[in-house]
Amino acid sequence: MPDISVALSTIASGILLGGMLALAALGLSIVLGVMRLVNLAHGDFLVVGAYAGLFFLKFTGVDPLLGLPVIALFVALLALPLYSFLLAPLAERGAEAQMMTMFAVAIILENVFVLAFSADTRSIETGYATLPLTLGPVTVPLIYVIGFAISVALILAVHWLISRTGFGRDLRASAADAQAAETIGVDVKRVQMLTFALGAACAGVGGTLIGAAFQFGPSSGAPYLLNSLAVVVLGGLGNVLGTLVGGLVLGFLQSLGGLTLGDGYRDVVGMALFLLVLAFRPAGFLARGRS
Amino acid sequence: MNQGLKSNLKAGVLLALASIALGLSAARADEIVIGASLPLSGPLAGFGSFQQWGYKRAVDEVNKAGGISIDGTKQMVKLIIRDDKTDPNASASNIETLISRDHAVALLGSCTPALVNAGALVAERAKKPMVTGCDPLEVFKSVRKWNYVWDLFFSVPELAAAQYKALAEANIQTNKKIAFWHDNGPDGQAVGGHIWPELAKDFGYQVVQNAEFPVDNSQFTSIIGEAKSKGADVVLVDAITPQAIAIRKQMAAAGYTPKVINIEKGAEPVQFAEALGKLSDGVLVGGYWDPSFPYPGAADLAKAFESETKLSSSQHIADSYTAAQVLLDAIAAAGSTDSEKINEAIAKTDKTYVVGPIKFDADHTSKLPIVAVQWQGGKPVIVWPKSAKTGELLFPVPAP
Numbered sequence: 228m229p230d231i232s233v234a235l236s237t238i239a240s241g242i243l244l245g246g247m248l249a250l251a252a253l254g255l256s257i258v259l260g261v262m263r264l265v266n267l268a269h270g271d272f273l274v275v276g277a278y279a280g281l282f283f284l285k286f287t288g289v290d291p292l293l294g295l296p297v298i299a300l301f302v303a304l305l306a307l308p309l310y311s312f313l314l315a316p317l318a319e320r321g322a323e324a325q326m327m328t329m330f331a332v333a334i335i336l337e338n339v340f341v342l343a344f345s346a347d348t349r350s351i352e353t354g355y356a357t358l359p360l361t362l363g364p365v366t367v368p369l370i371y372v373i374g375f376a377i378s379v380a381l382i383l384a385v386h387w388l389i390s391r392t393g394f395g396r397d398l399r400a401s402a403a404d405a406q407a408a409e410t411i412g413v414d415v416k417r418v419q420m421l422t423f424a425l426g427a428a429c430a431g432v433g434g435t436l437i438g439a440a441f442q443f444g445p446s447s448g449a450p451y452l453l454n455s456l457a458v459v460v461l462g463g464l465g466n467v468l469g470t471l472v473g474g475l476v477l478g479f480l481q482s483l484g485g486l487t488l489g490d491g492y493r494d495v496v497g498m499a500l501f502l503l504v505l506a507f508r509p510a511g512f513l514a515r516g517r518s
Numbered sequence: 519m520n521q522g523l524k525s526n527l528k529a530g531v532l533l534a535l536a537s538i539a540l541g542l543s544a545a546r547a548d549e550i551v552i553g554a555s556l557p558l559s560g561p562l563a564g565f566g567s568f569q570q571w572g573y574k575r576a577v578d579e580v581n582k583a584g585g586i587s588i589d590g591t592k593q594m595v596k597l598i599i600r601d602d603k604t605d606p607n608a609s610a611s612n613i614e615t616l617i618s619r620d621h622a623v624a625l626l627g628s629c630t631p632a633l634v635n636a637g638a639l640v641a642e643r644a645k646k647p648m649v650t651g652c653d654p655l656e657v658f659k660s661v662r663k664w665n666y667v668w669d670l671f672f673s674v675p676e677l678a679a680a681q682y683k684a685l686a687e688a689n690i691q692t693n694k695k696i697a698f699w700h701d702n703g704p705d706g707q708a709v710g711g712h713i714w715p716e717l718a719k720d721f722g723y724q725v726v727q728n729a730e731f732p733v734d735n736s737q738f739t740s741i742i743g744e745a746k747s748k749g750a751d752v753v754l755v756d757a758i759t760p761q762a763i764a765i766r767k768q769m770a771a772a773g774y775t776p777k778v779i780n781i782e783k784g785a786e787p788v789q790f791a792e793a794l795g796k797l798s799d800g801v802l803v804g805g806y807w808d809p810s811f812p813y814p815g816a817a818d819l820a821k822a823f824e825s826e827t828k829l830s831s832s833q834h835i836a837d838s839y840t841a842a843q844v845l846l847d848a849i850a851a852a853g854s855t856d857s858e859k860i861n862e863a864i865a866k867t868d869k870t871y872v873v874g875p876i877k878f879d880a881d882h883t884s885k886l887p888i889v890a891v892q893w894q895g896g897k898p899v900i901v902w903p904k905s906a907k908t909g910e911l912l913f914p915v916p917a918p
């Protein structure tokens with residue numbers, strides 16, 4: 228039986244990490260909800276965000292967390308031509324064509340990372356990324372707390388954008404029935420383009436946080452894509468608040484798995500849960516609370 | 519355009535493409551093709567880039583000197599390197615391709631047992647000689663009785679004992695509580711699972727934790743928490759570089775700084791220190807080469823690497839450079855591209871290279887000397903043994 232302090236610290240860390248996992252998955256979720264597209268390059272968008280954070284710090288000397296809006300904009304702007312030139316022309320050919328296109332983009336991006344930045348493992352070096360935060364018997368990494376706070380704030384902001392603004396109304400209409408939305412005057416292509424860019428922006432922010440908290444390299448996208456898919460399925464497709472809940476649940480259960488079975492079994496627990504939810508509650512935990 | 523013309527055109531285009539493809543892959547009669555599969559991408563790319571440089575340098579030197587005399591005619595050496603993406607299946611298929619399509623007469627190995635052995639088994643089956651480094655000798659020997667594959671690297675028990683000996687020699691004070699964290703790869707299990715715990719008793723340590731994790735694990739919260747709660751002053755880790763970086767960062771973020779941290783494998787490439795900055799200070803790792811070694815060309819090799827690449831050198835440039843030199847020397851000695859003759863010549867190797875004397879035993883292995891290296895200010899410093907020391911042991915590991 229692990230020490231109580233170890234148990235509490237591990238679970239608290241898992242929940243905080245879950246917040247970051249939710250932000251990492253948010254872009255995948257909204258793109259899936261609106262465009263019905265499983266963006267297989269989503270993990271690589273996260274890696275773009277991590278590299279953007281690394282080089283932002285290197286060239287400006289400014290803390291990458293302060294540069295998050297710039298990084299988000301940068302990744303969103305990179306995503307726009309991908310939508311316009313690769314995805315939009317395939318819109319009539321079904322989701323499979325777009326999905327395979329993004330699979331190709333993922334492979335290309337991974338190779339571009341190797342060519343541009345070498346295959347070295349990197350990490351965004353900030354003072355607070357390696358500081359502990361101790362409250363009584365619980366010690367958690369400070370970067371997890373910072374990442375959690377930013378993630379929750381951003382997820383709530385995106386929820387507000389989708390549920391309270393004109394763009395959000397168009398987005399929800401496009402997600403519910405693109406054809407019907409078009410007949411009532413919604414520019415569905417524009418909505419999809421902006422949604423894709425918004426998803427990429429969220430991935431950019433998530434990637435920077437991951438880059439500061441952990442390590443990354445050109446091929447780091449795949450495991451994060453897998454985790455993000457689990458979060459999206461847990462939370463419900465396109466459900467923003469569900470994504471947050473999915474992330475927290477996954478983080479909690481992964482930490483429980485790590486605590487009871489060993490750190491090596493975290494992902495097994497996560498994936499087992501993913502399969503269970505797919506089998507018994509495919510619409511996610513919060514299926515009724517769809518935003 | 520009529521149908522006949524169209525089919526002719528298609529056939530012509532296909533023929534042209536086939537000719538180009540054949541022309542690109544087939545070996546020219548006046549060159550000697552040797553091949554290598556390396557992890558140029560994926561988690562082990564940090565090793566592969568150094569090995570690539572070592573292999574290329576040895577071949578370039580031979581070509582600059584006019585090539586190798588084969589049956590009385592000087593021939594240039596062509597080195598073909600394929601990326602195995604840190605995947606053993608790709609390593610095996612690369613070796614297959616190098617032999618069947620690229621017509622390589624001999625081969626050079628990849629890095630780590632999983633990748634080297636996967637390719638080596640293909641070479642062995644095809645009876646093509648392969649010289650490799652980067653595969654700990656005991657793990658290499660445990661695979662099979664080799665006939666065509668030769669390995670120059672360190673001995674696992676010697677490497678595993680190096681840090682214990684370094685700590686004993688430095689006479690440092692700890693509470694003698696030790697924790698082992700190791701991946702579940704073949705060398706991780708051998709070193710962390712067996713050799714380290716067995717040696718702990720001999721050196722008077724009390725083992726308080728032995729944790730195993732998958733090679734690609736990224737979260738170590740519970741493992742770190744347990745070692746911290748048990749008060750281990752000494753932590754010995756066996757993990758590849760991405761995990762080594764994650765572990766060191768997560769240790770700091772958990773507020774856990776044991777007095778001694780040793781990370782085998784992963785702490786070796788310079789990217790470990792680059793990614794971690796000051797956090798790499800004090801981390802120990804076993805080593806088998808340094809430019810300060812008293813062997814011919816050792817210092818020059820590191821200087822050449824650093825001036826060409828503007829990067830800090832790594833010990834992997836030395837074993838890869840030596841492996842390629844051993845192979846090229848054997849081809850020259852054989853004076854032939856016949857596999858059997860090259861293999862016989864490799865067996866007769868008895869020469870001092872930048873890594874030290876190389877002479878293969880009956881198991882096809884040649885042992886490299888071991889040192890203990892510590893990261894200090896972003897630079898690797900040899901802290902053990904006394905005869906090879908380039909600096910003093912930094913103790914305890916500085917708190918972040």
